[in-house]
Amino acid sequence: MTLDDLKPLFEKAHFIRAFEHEIAALSEAGDVPGLVHLCLGAELFEVALCANLEGPGDQVTGSHRSHGLALAMGADPVAVAAEILGRTGGLSEGLGGTQHLLAPEVGFLTSNGIVGGQVPLAAGAALSAKTLKTGGIGVAVMGDGATNQGAVFETMNLAVALKLPLLFVIENNGLGQSTSAHYASGGISPMARARGFGLAASHVEGGDITGCLKTVDRLVSWVRETGSPALVEASVPRLSGHYHGDEQLYRSAADSQPDPLEQFEDTLLRAGATATECHTIKTGAHAAAKAAVTAANQQADTSDEAVARWATRLGGAA
């Protein structure tokens, strides 16, 4: 990876960070209808993951915490922001909202309100890719908490049994809402579980850009070439509350973790980038994110018209 390869990723990761901050600010201003689960801390990993994927041949499904993934797969930021704001021009005209982002056109099949609900769907994308011989793969992204859902265990087994080109991705931030993975997850790591099912599995540190890129590339290539499932576990910090506004009284201040984006910047500096260059990239990304979210916030809320159209389509009682 050369410096020139890394800079666009740095820019994208900062775009996502700034996008989330803009959403948080609008949430505080009362402009965001629902509770938002920000991806602060996972941006680097998500950018590295999606750099190895190409929609719509590859299809990613994600959890409730998927703003960053949708953006990293290339969904239009104004449309993503408008969806989170429940406005016209949103991915689904505001019908779905923050936890239900769907941009299959660019390879982000769906995010999900149900923990683990997205995982079998990615197996479906993998089955389509396999059957239709598109060369694509399915990617199921979830948190560590989701690994305790039956549907996730079943899908791990199914993917092995049916030999599906499916990459499982665990973003392990050590927490599910207020509960620690240490308490909730039966002692063994997601990787060890995956290996128990016969999946190839690796671990990456969410602050190590070169490690993330290398490992994701290796696993994605393996899934693509062999048509068999694999799993990657990324250790990422949760730099925010479970949702924006969560006071996190259950968490002590002492558990603060390093910020992957600062680690990314250190990597760039060590590779020869100047502080000014980094600064310029960041300010550009921040300005672009602000412009996108501001544009979305200028849109009207026409979700009443959108739902009225469905009311006549779904065949309920007149």
Added chain:
Amino acid sequence: MTRMSIRDALNRAHQDLMAADDTIVVIGEDIAGGAGVKGGAELGGVFGVTRGLGAKFGEGRVIDTPISEASFIGMATGAAMTGLKPIVELMFSDFIGVAFDQILNQAAKARFLANGRFDLPLVIRTTMGAGDSSAAMHSQSLYGVLAQIPGLMVACPSTPADAAGLLKAAVGSPDPVVLFEHKGLYGHEGDVADDLPAVPLGKGRLVTEGESATVVALGAMRHAAEAAVTSLEARGISIDLIDPRTIVPLDLTLIANSVKKTGHLVVVDEGTDFGGFADAVISAVARDHFGALKAAPVAVTPPHTPIPYGRAGEHAWLPHADTITAAILALLDMQETA
């Protein structure tokens, strides 16, 4: 009498019940909260209903679980068959999907299959309701779905006294009971008798008394209907407003006696416009008391769509007091602005 919120009434009822009976255990996600996290404070459930229980009764009786609804609801069912009285908190009723076999096939049928040789004192508390932009998978009112399954009791409290009272009755019931608590009502206050008396399952309440029409509504819709009733008073229209409180068993006697008096029936239901609570009530009244009806009964429900996220969409989707007022006036063949 003390004035308190539904959240506090439920909390007090848990405290009373658990202090009196040490076979009661509380099970769910984040209900004590902070499990395995160093240095933090108790969360007490995402809506704060179980706050303080962990500290008071200990982790042996206030059990935080992994995000594994199928297994912990099944575990609670098995425990209820073998000597414990579990109260499960299912964070949102929308999550019932992942645990549905354990509810639909296991909990609901075990007593029948044993021909009643054991009790199954399982209580599942869960939340419902739109109005806070929680969108399609965190807002559904799925009581109608569960009410269709023989073997389950289903209740939907709308006041603090009923919430505490129905929880007490549920814990004492030999059959599994699902309590649907409306998210928008946790802060709703009302007077509660100091001993938090049990409210028998299957007994509705006449909220207001009148002559012109019978309105049946529960959960948050009971309060919307109450506002509609108040607005109609000024026009000389008086309403029998019935909050059935439990859906299974349903107090059909209370409803039928009212319809025999008024001849007009409106059912308000946040659940579904097809085959749900409103349809069940209307069907039962039409079958047994067709002659008492002076006009076709009316169901006030959301449209047949998933729940939209955007504020305008969600507002349009939900029935409100003015929707209910308009429906009552239309039924009585009266103009909306007379």
